[in-house]
Amino acid sequence: MNFLIIIIFVSLGWAAKYYHLTKVKHTNLLNRYIIYVCLPAIILLKIPQLNIDQNMIFPVIMAWLLVPVAAISVLVLTRIFGWSKEILGCLLLVVCFGNTSFVGFPIIQAFYGEQALGYAVIYDQVGSFLSLAIIGNLFLVKYSTAPNRYITNSDNYSTTLNKRQPNVPPIATFVIKVFSFPPFIALIIAFLIGDSYIPQIIQNSFWLISLTLVPATMFLVGSYFQLKIPTEFVKPLGWAIVIKMLLTPAFALLLLLSFDQHGLYSQVTFMEAAMPPMVSASILAIHANLAPKLAAAAVGYGLIMAIFVIPLVYWLSNLIK
Numbered sequence: 001m002n003f004l005i006i007i008i009f010v011s012l013g014w015a016a017k018y019y020h021l022t023k024v025k026h027t028n029l030l031n032r033y034i035i036y037v038c039l040p041a042i043i044l045l046k047i048p049q050l051n052i053d054q055n056m057i058f059p060v061i062m063a064w065l066l067v068p069v070a071a072i073s074v075l076v077l078t079r080i081f082g083w084s085k086e087i088l089g090c091l092l093l094v095v096c097f098g099n100t101s102f103v104g105f106p107i108i109q110a111f112y113g114e115q116a117l118g119y120a121v122i123y124d125q126v127g128s129f130l131s132l133a134i135i136g137n138l139f140l141v142k143y144s145t146a147p148n149r150y151i152t153n154s155d156n157y158s159t160t161l162n163k164r165q166p167n168v169p170p171i172a173t174f175v176i177k178v179f180s181f182p183p184f185i186a187l188i189i190a191f192l193i194g195d196s197y198i199p200q201i202i203q204n205s206f207w208l209i210s211l212t213l214v215p216a217t218m219f220l221v222g223s224y225f226q227l228k229i230p231t232e233f234v235k236p237l238g239w240a241i242v243i244k245m246l247l248t249p250a251f252a253l254l255l256l257l258s259f260d261q262h263g264l265y266s267q268v269t270f271m272e273a274a275m276p277p278m279v280s281a282s283i284l285a286i287h288a289n290l291a292p293k294l295a296a297a298a299v300g301y302g303l304i305m306a307i308f309v310i311p312l313v314y315w316l317s318n319l320i321k
Contacts, residue, residue: 006107010225041209059127069251102220121187224300262321
């Protein structure tokens with residue numbers, strides 16, 4: 001039932017865009033609400049509830065380890081099929097980085113409950129977010145045909161910082177953006193707070209905000225939904241979905257079983273590894289002029305594939321329960 005709710009809100013976001021009921025400024029405002037309010041509130045609510053132990057290291061290691069696995073797969077296929085530089089750059093962005101927050105958080109909450117969100121936050125912020133910020137930038141520098149853009153999880157947030165600090169060196173810009181990204185700030189504060197007492201009224205406020213996670217994020221993802229794709233991109237798209245949503249989670253499950261990792265954190269790690277391509281990574285590929293139509297389609301078809309893959313992953317996660 002919870003997964004059905006997710007599909008409904010994605011459909012509403014797509015319908016609003018298709019029938020021109022929303023404009024770009026509305027999408028930007030919703031994006032800012034999620035980045036500045038919703039995600040920080042969830043992080044501040046869930047992270048202090050976690051028992052900090054060595055088990056939290058594994059989701060982070062897995063998130064980083066899956067990037068080279070996906071990248072090597074893309075490079076091998078590019079050599080086999082002779083894909084262009086722009087297709088290669090696009091695939092590296094959409095295949096290596098999963099939508100572990102906007103799509104991941106609602107799905108984790110739907111299948112494993114609110115108690116699992118803390119592990120999802122760790123996987124996303126210390127894993128997906130930092131790897132996108134560091135490795136994703138390297139991909140952009142190497143393959144982009146547009147001016148370099150140094151990133152965070154939100155392209156609008158990144159653009160604002162660029163305008164405010166036009167003369168800051170690239171490395172300094174990157175560091176500033178990572179440590180001024182609202183969810184990342186919230187993560188640091190949450191670790192500093194630890195198990196300290198938080199007034200109930202504040203916790204209740206965070207909880208009420210967290211209730212908007214599913215409708216806000218899924219509506220936004222639906223607004224980016226696109227299925228049209230030129231014929232020459234069909235094969236790269238197919239392989240992108242296979243690598244991102246079948247190969248990498250299979251590799252993650254194999255590692256979890258090999259190292260005898262069990263429990264909720266392992267199930268969350270496995271589920272996050274199966275998330276569809278990240279919306280932000282797709283946007284970066286579009287703005288860098290890296291096969292924009294392929295990047296946009298990867299988000300749409302990834303969401304469709306998630307309807308079939310996520311229940312399968314949930315069933316398989318019983319192996320590491």
